[in-house]
Amino acid sequence: MSDITVSSTTITPVVNGEARSLSAGSTMGDLLRTLALDPQLVVVEHNRTILRDRAQYDALRLATGDTIEIVHFVGGG
Amino acid sequence: MTTLLSPARPAEALDTPFIIAGREFRSRLLVGTGKYASNDAMIHAIDASGAEVVTVAVRRVNLDRTREEGILYHLDPSRFFLLANTAGCYAADDAVRYARLARAAGFNEWVKLEVIGDQETLLPDTAGLLEATRTLAAEGFKVMAYSNDDLVTALRLEDAGAVAVMPLASPIGSGLGLLNEFSIRTIKHRLSVPVIVDAGVGTASDACLTMEQGVDGILMNTALAAASDPVRMATAMRSAVDAGRLAYLAGRMPRREVAVPSSPMEGLLE
Numbered sequence: 001m002s003d004i005t006v007s008s009t010t011i012t013p014v015v016n017g018e019a020r021s022l023s024a025g026s027t028m029g030d031l032l033r034t035l036a037l038d039p040q041l042v043v044v045e046h047n048r049t050i051l052r053d054r055a056q057y058d059a060l061r062l063a064t065g066d067t068i069e070i071v072h073f074v075g076g077g
Numbered sequence: 078m079t080t081l082l083s084p085a086r087p088a089e090a091l092d093t094p095f096i097i098a099g100r101e102f103r104s105r106l107l108v109g110t111g112k113y114a115s116n117d118a119m120i121h122a123i124d125a126s127g128a129e130v131v132t133v134a135v136r137r138v139n140l141d142r143t144r145e146e147g148i149l150y151h152l153d154p155s156r157f158f159l160l161a162n163t164a165g166c167y168a169a170d171d172a173v174r175y176a177r178l179a180r181a182a183g184f185n186e187w188v189k190l191e192v193i194g195d196q197e198t199l200l201p202d203t204a205g206l207l208e209a210t211r212t213l214a215a216e217g218f219k220v221m222a223y224s225n226d227d228l229v230t231a232l233r234l235e236d237a238g239a240v241a242v243m244p245l246a247s248p249i250g251s252g253l254g255l256l257n258e259f260s261i262r263t264i265k266h267r268l269s270v271p272v273i274v275d276a277g278v279g280t281a282s283d284a285c286l287t288m289e290q291g292v293d294g295i296l297m298n299t300a301l302a303a304a305s306d307p308v309r310m311a312t313a314m315r316s317a318v319d320a321g322r323l324a325y326l327a328g329r330m331p332r333r334e335v336a337v338p339s340s341p342m343e344g345l346l347e
Contacts, residue, residue, distance in 0.1 A: 016137045035140055041149050042138055043181045050181045069137065071178050072147045075119065076134025076164050077109030077249070077276075077298030 013066035022062060029058035037070065045069040088319035092326065095293060097271050098219045098240035102158065103129045105288070106318045107273065109298025113307065116151040122307035123157070127315045131157045132189055132296065134164050135175045154184060160221070162189040167202065169209040176213050187219040189243070189275075189296075199249045203230050207237050214238025223275050226260040228267060235270050242268060243296065246287055247277030250299045254283035255290070262290045281310075281317035288321025289329075 011026065012019045022031060028046065032039055044051045046060065047067055062068070095102050107130040113119035123131060133148050152159075161179030166172035169192055176188040192209055194202030201224055213220050219240045224230050226244040234242050244264055247253035254277060255261065265272045271293035278284050278297045287295055295318060304310035 016140055018140070035138075036142075037138065041147055043135075043178050045178060050177055052181045069178075070140070071135050072138050073133040073149055073159065073161065073179075073182065074136045074146050075110040075113065075148050076162050077111045077132055077296075 011062055011064045011066075013062045013064065013068055015068045016070055026062050027058050028056075028060040028062060028068075031062060031068070032057060032070075035070075042070050042072045045071070088323055091323055095271075097221070097293075102294075103127075104315075104318075105294035105322060106284075106315055107132070107160070107294055107296040108301060108311075109296070110148055110152065111298050112302040114302075118307050119302070120151060122301050122311040123152075125308045125311035125315070126301065129158050130160050130296075132160045132162050132298070134162055135179050158187075159184045160187055160189050162223075163191045163209075165193070166191060167193050167205075169205040169212070172205070172209040173212050176209075176218060177216075180218065185219075186217055187221065187240075188213060189221045189223060190239075191223045200245075201225050201230075203227075203233075206230075207233055210234055210237040210239050221273065226257050226264065228260065228263050231264045231268055231272070235268050239270060241271040241273050241293075243273045243275035245276040246274050246283065246295075249276040251277055252279030252300060252303075253277055254279050255287045258286070258290055261287070261292060265291045265293075278314075281313040284314050284317040285321035285324070288318050289325050291325045294318075 009024055010021045011024050012021050028044060039054050039057060095105050104127045106126055106128050108123055108126050108128040109132045110119055139146060163172040163175040166175055172190055172192045179188060180186050190206065190209055192202045192205035193199050206222055206224065210220050210222050214237060220238065221241040221243055222234045222239040223243045224234055231242045231244060244261060246255040261274060273294040273296055274287050274292050275296040278287060278295060278300050280300065284295055301307045301311050301314065
C-alpha cells in the first residue's frame, strides 16, 4: 500500500455543508482567516461542539471529515 | 385643581415599569429585523419604533460572501438588546442547538424560543416547545416562548421555566390582527410572568387593541417591514402601543346598550 500523499498535504473538513480543501495542519483560526471572517462576529461549532472560547481557535487543528458550522446573526423576527 | 395646570405627562411617566426576569426594558414594543427592503430601512424603522429589544435569527455565514448579510454590520449591538430567535426549528433539539449557538455569540443568555409544528401556519409544536423550554431554562437561559394562544400551554410554559410567554395574535406574517381577545386576556390574567403578544399584528389599531387586553408588550416584524413606509408605520405602532397600554391602565368605561346623555337634563328651556 502506498502512502496517501494527497491527505498528507491537504485536509478537507466540511464547512457549512461543503467540503473545503485546507493545507494539512490548518487550525480553526487559519480557516476563519482564509474566509476573512471576523471571529467576534461569528460563532463556530466543531463536530457539534460549540467553541465558546474564541482564544482556542488557533490551537484547534482541523482534520478531514471534521464538520464545522460557522453561523452569525441575520435579520429575523 | 392643580392637576388642571400640570402639563401633559409623557406616556412612560404614566406607565408602570416593564420588567422581564428582573431586567427593566424601556419600550413595550419589541421588533424584528427581518424582511426589510434594505438595511437602512430597517435601522430607520427600528429607531422610529423606539424599541429596545430587537430580534435576530441564527444562520450559516454565506462563505461565498456574495452579500454581507450579518446584521451586526448594520445594527449597533450597544444600542439595542439583541434577542436571538430559533426561527426555522421544527424540533426541540434543533431549537436548543440554535439557542446555544446564539448564547455563544456573547451578548446575553436570552432567547425567543420557537419550535414550529406546521409549515403552512407556522403554529408552534407545543410538546417540543415545552421540552426545549425545560432544557434551556435548566441551562440558565431566559426563555421567552412563542406560543399559541392557549391558556393551558401558557401555564405549562410558565411552569417549565419560561420568563415570558409570547402568545400569537394570529399566524406569523399574516397581519390578521388579534383573533381571540378572550384567549389573550385570559392568559394575561392567569400568568405571573409577562405576556408579550408575538406575531400577527398588521396595523396600528391591531397593536392598540392588543395592548388594551392588558398584555405587557408586543413583538412585531412584518407589520413594519412590509409596510409601504416602515418609518411611518413604526411611529404609528409606537403611539398605538402607548395608547393601548394607557387605555388599559386607565380602565375603560362600561359598555351600555342604551344612550346616556353627556349634557345635563336640568336647565332645559320650557
